Amino acid sequence: MKNQTSRLIKPGATIGILGGGQLGRMIALAGRAMGYRFVTMDPTADAPCGQAADRQIIASYDDVEAALQLAAVSDVISYEFENVDARVAEVLESKSYVPQGSRLLRITQNRIREKTAIQELGIPVAPFRVVASLDDLKQAVRDLGLPAVMKTATGGYDGKGQWVLRSEDELAEAYDTLQKAGTELIVEKFVPFQMELSVIAARNPDGELAVFPTAENVHLENILHLSIVPARVSDEVRARAEQIARTIVEKLDVVGLLAIEMFLTADGELYVNELAPRPHNSGHYTMEACVTSQFEQHVRAVCNLPLGATDLLSPVVMVNILGEHLEPxxxxxxxxxxxAKLHLYGKAESKAKRKMGHLNVLAPTVEEALDMIEKLEIWT
Known part of the structure; x- marks a missing residue:
């Protein structure tokens, strides 16, 4: 059914972006090529997105007055990462056009709500327990077994805000450390996965849906290192992963992009691990390897344009450039x-483990692309 509040936002309009990081930067670069103008709101002066936008409002993410300034100069507002203050998003919904809405933001900002929502769709997630005390944690470990993973329900990324529990001896220390975050805690049964996969899907307010090819992801120290496309899995697994993405996007009434991260087990089962309601690191490969990049697709989706084709033009491997890789x-x-296509994010300070850019390497096969990356001797 056509969304009665949907609007067609044509090129020449101004898109406001909550958040000024590299995802916003790449959204703005794609959108400017289409004829849109951009205003971004971020607390860091000369933020990556601010460098590509027409204007940057320098303010914290929970600054309602600044957000209203953003609304006043924007025809449509989007967000580029899910830790934007949900209260600000709710205020903007009443004052401006925010097609992504705050409901999905609220769900994906909290791992408990997120996993519950996915479960309610009949899609497998790792069994989990909510813990509010050390006794709860001990009971959760008895129920789920070890190893298990304890995480803060909110915040945390690239491995921050979590602890892999391997023995009962470390429960007290793990609980004491993570409870300092002042948020709810969740314990998940460890899934002995064979591979990590992700699928990025797009949907516009009129309900049109498009899915990008499945990526195979390799993490080092809990930070994405490589995205390999096409994923080295069977056609059946690939089709099932993409159908899971379609189901979640449709049932949650998503507008914009949603990245669905999954675990593939040795016996072929797929478990959804996390959702991200925005462009995603594992979708950077689309910039050169697909007919439409994830960033152009995001603009198309929030502006209610017809979605672009997502066909894969070439096998590709995306490799992240962290602070320690930038100089080499x-x-x-x-x-x-x-x-190879180099993308740097314009961040002022290079730090170890900080994402500074990425490299997309296209080749006739992913094995050849991986070999090219290895021969650079940067990521060894």
């Missing part, structure tokens, strides 16, 4: 493979 990449920039 720049030293070798003249010898990068001719099929």
């Amino acid at each position: 990449v720049l030293e070798r920039v003249e010898s990068l493979p001719r099929s």
